[in-house]
Amino acid sequence: MKSFFLSLWDTFKTVIIAVFVVFLIRSYVAQPFLVSGSSMQPTFHDGDYLLVDELSYRFRNPERGEVIVFKYPGDHRSYYIKRIIGLPGEKVEVKNGRVMIWNAKGEKVLNESYIADQHFTGSYETTLGDNQYFMMGDNRNYSYDSRMWGPLLRSDISGLVRFRLWPVNTAEAFSRPQY
Numbered sequence: 421m422k423s424f425f426l427s428l429w430d431t432f433k434t435v436i437i438a439v440f441v442v443f444l445i446r447s448y449v450a451q452p453f454l455v456s457g458s459s460m461q462p463t464f465h466d467g468d469y470l471l472v473d474e475l476s477y478r479f480r481n482p483e484r485g486e487v488i489v490f491k492y493p494g495d496h497r498s499y500y501i502k503r504i505i506g507l508p509g510e511k512v513e514v515k516n517g518r519v520m521i522w523n524a525k526g527e528k529v530l531n532e533s534y535i536a537d538q539h540f541t542g543s544y545e546t547t548l549g550d551n552q553y554f555m556m557g558d559n560r561n562y563s564y565d566s567r568m569w570g571p572l573l574r575s576d577i578s579g580l581v582r583f584r585l586w587p588v589n590t591a592e593a594f595s596r597p598q599y
Contacts, residue, residue: 451579453489460501462536463556469586474579482553485596487581493569502565514567515543519568534558534597
């Protein structure tokens, strides 16, 4: 009988430690995210299961082209996934299917090979303040993004998309594009 209770105690300790470790990892290191909607097609599709790195941005700033998960500025209970287009202090202009960036280095037209439809509509212009980012979905004609709700604050960023885990046949690691 004594060995049964010792075994039960060991099992209980193992479960408690495992729950604690999972809690720490999910709270501070990585978080799963399920894509809902078509705003990031063709890069991500509805139902894709992603792993979001919540640790990297504690040590460095977000960079242009990275895909991130963030709290929607209009409702912090909702999370969105979009691509970083504009960085703090930059002027961003979206016009005639092109994205242009003005910063201390000059003017740059983004070459966005990850977008399937290069002929997206609408125009938008803004200058970003400190700690503000301009976000856009890859499916530009069907994305609810910074063109509608304005810049994203740095404090609303949850993490960087690192891996697609599901569906298994499209599992892969992600890095930011080179412009």
